[in-house]
Amino acid sequence: MDYRNDYKKIIKARENIRDFIYETPLIRLNHISELLNTSVYAKLENMQKTNSFKIRGALNKIRSLDEESLKKGVVTASSGNHGKAIATCAKMLGIPATIVLPDTSTETKRQMIRDLGAEIVISTVEERFKTAKEIEEKEGKTFIHPFDDIEVSRGQGTIAVEILNKMDHQKIIVPVGGGGLISGIATYVKGVTRWTEVIGVEPENVARYSKSIEAGEISDVIRGDTLADGLLSVRPGEIVYPIVRDLVDEIVTSNDKSIKKALNLLYNREKLIVEPSSAIGLAAILEGKIDYNERDKLVLIITGGNVSTAAIEDIINP
Template sequence: MDYRNGYKETIKARERIRDYVYDTPLVRLDYISEILGTSVYAKLENMQRTNSFKIRGALNKIRKLSHEELQRGVVTASSGNHGKAIATCAKMLGIPAKIVLPDTSTDIKRQMIRDLGAEIVISTVEKRFIVAKEISEREGMTFIHPFDDLDVAEGQGTIAVEILNKMDHLKMIVPIGGGGLISGIAMYTKGVTRWAKVIGVEPENVARYTNSLKEGKPTEVNRGETLADGLLSVKPGESVFPIVRDLVDDVVTCEDKSIKKALDLLYNKEKLIVEPSSAIGLGAILEGKIKYDERDKLVLIITGGNVEGRVIEKIINS
């Protein structure tokens, strides 16, 4: 399949969601640019509604539903940014939503979802997707996967629309978990320009794409410990894997110690509140995994900021 035509769907997605989401800032990181000897920019999705890029894909999927489907509502399984995004979209559009949370989720996260008006269903980490799909089949609610859905990926790809409207000849550096974000970004980018590269970065201890690309198919890995708690999917999405395989220029890994260094620079030098998962791209640069010269423009996708400053300080000082 030629995914390069996916950019057309991303343009439609941009029109579909633009009245509901922010065109987030794209800023030059002066301190980091100085120490690296090149131009480094950050796309600040930590300043997006819900403080995460996830609302883009969730909203694109929901906005494509029929009136009847909207009336029946939506269901998902997520204890993080995707769950918050689905609950927020449902509140904005006045539709029912159920979020299946694992029994390991905190009371704060549960209350946050409740405050947005969504119903919570508690399951286990292992069974939460099964439970969400059972609810979907039993109650006729539309199941929205956090990453393995082309409508969701096309919504996430609207980030690339905003970046490429401002600059070209760049390297976009994208945190990679299940693959929804990077597949959407790659579809749009490779459809509209030959002068931009898309590079994925995943935790060294959860290298599901590195392994899967070697195997030539989505392959499950053992989940190791990592600071990048938003990038814990152990297997690439079946729908988005071929897009990553065919369109992404490179996928590299990053160690936790490099994520910590990057988080320190972003927090203390650039004064940004970002989740550890958002720091992984800069971590890979610091680790020497991404080659560049002084003429390059490196764009870090800052995926989210749902973290407290004291938590960042604890990680940096640990």
């Protein structure tokens, strides 16, 4: 496919959402840079509204809808950051929203969604997407997929606009789940520069992109245990997979031992409250999966911070 002009759609997405989100900080991680003998930076989406990058894609998708669709509202299936993002966007824009949550979700999480003004529907983990699609058909609400939607991908890609406005000639290291985030970032980066690499990192026990790219087709994996609980999709998105396949420079994996070590460094040394999934990029570096030299600039995408300090401490000090 020819992606040469697709970066312009991400510039448009940034214009679409910039008045509703934060331009998050891009900071140098001094302790980790000294430890690794190179320059390591962090794009702090844990400081974004909703404490996650997910609001970017959710908002771009919703703001791409026509007036009639907005009146009917939106629906999604997510017990995590995407569900919170959709509910927040709906409240900001004054439209109805239904969030389908699994029966395994906590009452605290359910109340959080209610407090944002969204309706919740309880389903099973296996049936939640089917339930959301049924609501779409019955009520006319627009279903917004957590990652496999081109407008969602473009919204997430606005992170790359903000990074490249500040620096070039770098390696951007991105946690990989379904592929919505890294597809958007890669689309913009490869459209505007030849000097920046995009490297994805996925959990060793849920390596759906590594397997799919090796097989030459979209493939499912059996979900294994991982601390990176925000990266659990067992199958790449149908829409975003070819973008990742064609534009991302490399996909590597990392294990829980390295994620724990990386989380410890980010929390205790850099004083950042981040989800375990956000630590996976640093984990891959510590594991020796990403080549670099002392002149490189490594940029970690810190995807979210919806985690308590107690939960972090339980992971790093079991």
